[in-house]
Amino acid sequence: MEISSATADSPPPPAGGTRPVERTKPAARPGDRIFLALSRGSGILLLVIMAAIAVFLTVRATSALSKNEGNFFTTFEWAANGTPPVFGIAVLAFGTVVSSIIAMLIAVPVALGIALFISHYAPRRLATPLSYVIDLLAAVPSIVYGLWGALFLVPHLGGLYSWFDDYLGWTGILAYHDGAARSLFTIGILLAIMILPIVTSVSREVFLQTPRMNEEAALALGATRWEVIRMSVLPFGRSGVISASMLGLGRALGETMAVATVLSPSFEIGKSLLDPGGGTFAQNIASSFKESGEIGKDALIASGLVLFVLTLLVNGAARMIIARRKEYTA
Amino acid sequence: MSGVTMNEPLVADDAPRASRTLNRPSLPRWTPAALAAASVALGTGIGLGAGLSSRIQWGLIAVLLFIGGTYALAARVEGRRQAKDRLATSLVWVCFVLAVIPLVSLGWETISRGSKVLDGGFLSHSMAGVLTIQPGGGVYHAIIGTLEQVGIATAIAAPIGLLTAVYLVEYGRGRLAKAVTFFVDVMTGIPSIVAGLFILSFWILMLDFGYSGFAGSMALAILMMPVVVRSTEEMLKLVPNELREASLALGVPKWRTILKVVLPTAIGGIATGVMLAVARIAGESAPIVLLVFGSQLINNNPFDGAQSSLPYYIYEQWAAGNEASYDRAWAAALVLIAFVMILNLVARGIARWKAPKGGHR
Numbered sequence: 065m066e067i068s069s070a071t072a073d074s075p076p077p078p079a080g081g082t083r084p085v086e087r088t089k090p091a092a093r094p095g096d097r098i099f100l101a102l103s104r105g106s107g108i109l110l111l112v113i114m115a116a117i118a119v120f121l122t123v124r125a126t127s128a129l130s131k132n133e134g135n136f137f138t139t140f141e142w143a144a145n146g147t148p149p150v151f152g153i154a155v156l157a158f159g160t161v162v163s164s165i166i167a168m169l170i171a172v173p174v175a176l177g178i179a180l181f182i183s184h185y186a187p188r189r190l191a192t193p194l195s196y197v198i199d200l201l202a203a204v205p206s207i208v209y210g211l212w213g214a215l216f217l218v219p220h221l222g223g224l225y226s227w228f229d230d231y232l233g234w235t236g237i238l239a240y241h242d243g244a245a246r247s248l249f250t251i252g253i254l255l256a257i258m259i260l261p262i263v264t265s266v267s268r269e270v271f272l273q274t275p276r277m278n279e280e281a282a283l284a285l286g287a288t289r290w291e292v293i294r295m296s297v298l299p300f301g302r303s304g305v306i307s308a309s310m311l312g313l314g315r316a317l318g319e320t321m322a323v324a325t326v327l328s329p330s331f332e333i334g335k336s337l338l339d340p341g342g343g344t345f346a347q348n349i350a351s352s353f354k355e356s357g358e359i360g361k362d363a364l365i366a367s368g369l370v371l372f373v374l375t376l377l378v379n380g381a382a383r384m385i386i387a388r389r390k391e392y393t394a
Numbered sequence: 395m396s397g398v399t400m401n402e403p404l405v406a407d408d409a410p411r412a413s414r415t416l417n418r419p420s421l422p423r424w425t426p427a428a429l430a431a432a433s434v435a436l437g438t439g440i441g442l443g444a445g446l447s448s449r450i451q452w453g454l455i456a457v458l459l460f461i462g463g464t465y466a467l468a469a470r471v472e473g474r475r476q477a478k479d480r481l482a483t484s485l486v487w488v489c490f491v492l493a494v495i496p497l498v499s500l501g502w503e504t505i506s507r508g509s510k511v512l513d514g515g516f517l518s519h520s521m522a523g524v525l526t527i528q529p530g531g532g533v534y535h536a537i538i539g540t541l542e543q544v545g546i547a548t549a550i551a552a553p554i555g556l557l558t559a560v561y562l563v564e565y566g567r568g569r570l571a572k573a574v575t576f577f578v579d580v581m582t583g584i585p586s587i588v589a590g591l592f593i594l595s596f597w598i599l600m601l602d603f604g605y606s607g608f609a610g611s612m613a614l615a616i617l618m619m620p621v622v623v624r625s626t627e628e629m630l631k632l633v634p635n636e637l638r639e640a641s642l643a644l645g646v647p648k649w650r651t652i653l654k655v656v657l658p659t660a661i662g663g664i665a666t667g668v669m670l671a672v673a674r675i676a677g678e679s680a681p682i683v684l685l686v687f688g689s690q691l692i693n694n695n696p697f698d699g700a701q702s703s704l705p706y707y708i709y710e711q712w713a714a715g716n717e718a719s720y721d722r723a724w725a726a727a728l729v730l731i732a733f734v735m736i737l738n739l740v741a742r743g744i745a746r747w748k749a750p751k752g753g754h755r
Contacts, residue, residue: 099649103561106554107574110623113616114577117584117592124595177489185486194490201497203738205677207705208727211712212500215720224450257496264493288479311583318585320680321705325712346587350683361599368591372584379583383576 121369128362136366142331142348144363145356151363153370155331159248159342160371163323164316166252166337167259172309174256175263182264183271184293195268202261210325213254214246218326221245221253225338240338246328249337251344254322259312266311270304271297303389310382314375320346345371419471426464426484433459453495457488508728511721517729521690526714533726535692536707540733542696543607543686543703544676547614552668554615555622562623563630564652581620589616590681598685605687607696610703613681618671625667629660662744669741673734679705704730 129136131149139152178198182191222245229240278296287295298305323344329351330341343351349364356364437456441449464484469477511529519532558578562571593613597603633656641651657664682688687700688710702710704726711723 093647093649095647095649099652100561100565103557103565104570106557107561107566107570109554110558110574110581110619111577113619114581116596117588117616120592120595120600121588124599174489174492177486178493181486181490185483186490197497198493200735200738201493203673203677203734204500205679205705205730205734207677207679207708208500208504208731211708211723211727212503214712216499216503220450224454227451260493288475290479290482291475293482314583318583318587320585320587321683321709325709346585346680349587349591350680353684361594365591365595368588372588375583375585375588376580379580380576382583383579387576 117372121365121372124362125366125369128359128366131359132363140331140333142352142363144360149359149363153345153367155333156343156345156348156367157370158333159251159327160317160344160346160374162337162342163248163251163255163344164313166249167255167316168309168313170253170256171259171263171312172305175260175308175312176267176305178260178264179267179271180293180297182268184289184297195265198261198264201257202265206258206319207321207325209254209258210322213250213322213326217254218245218250221250225249228338236335237337239336241336243340244328245338246326246340247336247338248327248342251323251327252337254326255316255319258319258322259315262315263308263312266308267301267305270301270308274300303385307382307385307389310378310385314379314382317378318346318371318375319344320350323347324350345374420476421468421471421480425467426480426487429463429467430460430487433457433463460484461488504724504728504731507721507724508726510725512725512728516722516725520692522692524690526711526719527716529718529721531722533704533707533722533729535689536702536704536726537729538692538694539607539686539696539701539703539706540676540730542694543611543614543682543701544672546608546611546696547618547675548668548672550611550615551618551622551671555619555668555671556626556664558619558623559626559630560652560657562627564648564656578620578623581616582624584617585680586613586617586678587680587684589613590684592616593681594684604698605685605700606698607686607693607701607703609685610682610701611696613685614675614678617678617681618675621671621674622668625670626660626664629663629667630656632663633659662747666741666745669737669744673737673741676734676737677705677730679703679709682706683709704733 128144128149132144132151133148134141134150134152136152137157138154139150140154142151142155143149144151182195182198186194222242225240225245226242228238232238233240274297278300279292282292282296324347327343327347328340329343329347331343332341334341345367349368352360353364433456436459437452437454440455441452461481461484465477465481468480472480515530516532517537518534519530520535521531522535524531558574562575565571566574590613593609593616597609597612598605603609637655637659638651641655642648646654682703682705686703686706688706689700689702693699693701708723708726708730711719711726
């Protein structure tokens with residue numbers, strides 16, 4: 065009896081491969097039932113948490129929005145504690161998007177370079193320790209990046225920025241009027257360093273999966289190493305690189321403490337990216353939380369909801385790309 | 395391009411010409427290194443000569459010289475295609491150096507500035523009664539806070555994450571499993587500040603509990619869960635199916651098979667994953683700012699009253715904005731980095747020591 069019911073239990077699905085047809089009889093033993101309930105329960109709990117995050121933030125946000133005297137999307141002001149409360153996310157949205165874009169522009173090419181270096185250029189003995197070093201970059205806490213950014217990077221960027229100002233100041237967006245370099249552009253550089261590891265490690269994985277045959281075929285045609293990469297590695301890894309960048313973008317959008325330590329915030333959109341000022345969603349939440357009253361906190365939660373939706377979209381899209389890719393490469 | 399290379403063997407009967415085409419002129423092996431050294435020297439020279447204050451500018455000049463020089467030289471000696479190849483190689487090397495610089499600089503700054511005030515007294519005292527502009531004080535209260543908050547978060551997140559992974563690998567099929575997989579992935583990307591806001595609105599604003607270490611732990615647990623699920627899932631998938639089948643064939647119930655066969659086989663990898671997740675949340679400061687509120691005093695009870703934590707302490711000391719507090723911030727950063735790195739190293743040690751051995755012998 066004991067044995068027959070155990071064998072009726074179909075074997076667990078093999079990893080990632082095709083799954084066997086539906087089991088014929090569900091597990092009948094109490095131990096099995098409890099264990100299944102527990103593990104399925106945890107899975108459901110995760111879904112519930114995700115739903116709860118959305119629901120709670122929305123409830124709080126609507127209560128704040130109903131009291132808002134300004135336009136939530138276009139007001140250039142954050143006086144949520146005033147009477148009447150006036151607040152808008154225009155400046156925050158601008159700062160978040162601009163700093164993340166700068167971070168992407170710097171980080172993605174460099175990360176691709178490092179990924180290629182590890183997968184195709186580095187001597188084999190160097191490659192493993194190197195990828196380990198890159199992973200270490202990911203392990204450094206964001207507040208330490210913030211401290212380093214504020215006390216080391218900022219003083220060192222002043223010279224570079226005046227250089228930019230000398231030659232490119234006429235563009236307006238690269239003008240720089242002395243003062244500490246605690247600007248959106250500095251944030252972009254810092255965020256670029258912080259998202260480098262994730263973009264690198266995902267792209268490296270993809271590059272390493274390039275079919276050996278494609279590369280050898282290119283080599284046999286007399287291609288140089290760069291031509292091999294351009295003709296076989298990069299086309300193969302394109303979707304992987306896109307999703308890696310979007311994962312990095314998700315990180316950059318939500319980064320809090322590093323931005324809060326380095327940026328000197330203001331509620332206006334400056335013409336220059338190099339001059340201090342601006343703000344991001346996460347930075348504003350962390351910086352103005354302690355001075356916020358009831359409505360102020362709700363207003364911050366409302367801005368957090370926007371950030372949540374933004375990162376959800378970006379990450380969801382990245383994961384979709386990865387999943388679709390997996391389907392036709394597996 | 396294939397046409398060009400195909401032409402050469404066709405004229406192979408012309409012996410002297412063939413040898414000429416086979417031995418195309420190429421730069422000696424030490425060229426890139428020499429060029430790099432020369433451009434760094436030139437960059438420094440120009441920087442010094444023009445009186446540029448920022449080292450970053452020196453570096454940029456050197457990089458441009460190196461890339462341009464490599465391309466020009468290779469194009470002259472070896473031809474355009476080889477030059478492009480060398481250009482790509484030098485760009486890739488430059489990228490690598492670019493990535494190493496911040497890491498080295500960050501490590502160096504933290505160690506050299508952090509070791510100034512880091513001693514036994516720093517580790518065993520709190521900030522009670524110390525004005526921020528005074529030297530002295532320590533991180534004892536912050537270490538207690540970090541250990542307790544991270545401990546509680548792990549106690550919540552590890553079992554849930556583990557069970558979820560077991561569900562996904564051992565039972566999961568159909569819509570629910572797909573949904574869980576997708577949302578675990580999405581959850582990995584939740585900004586820490588959003589997790590903090592969620593607990594804030596739920597625990598503190600709605601249920602009206604006060605600020606406490608426990609509130610922070612819950613937010614940390616939310617951040618930790620998906621990481622644990624993902625790594626455990628990968629490890630469970632590595633367990634050979636033959637082990638499960640052997641156990642089931644002996645009449646062992648499925649739940650005992652999972653507990654006694656599958657999990658012990660993968661335990662090394664699972665422990666590694668959990669420790670890496672712990673290392674990740676130990677450095678989180680955003681939820682702590684919202685939920686734990688910070689304190690100068692030692693508070694051993696995570697369930698009642700404000701606490702501190704290492705990341706929060708760094709933020710607080712940085713915000714105080716004077717030399718003494720900067721020193722403390724760097725020292726705390728050193729402690730935090732050491733803590734995180736030790737966790738990382740131990741995790742990798744476990745992974746190597748307990749690496750799952752292949753199912754077949």
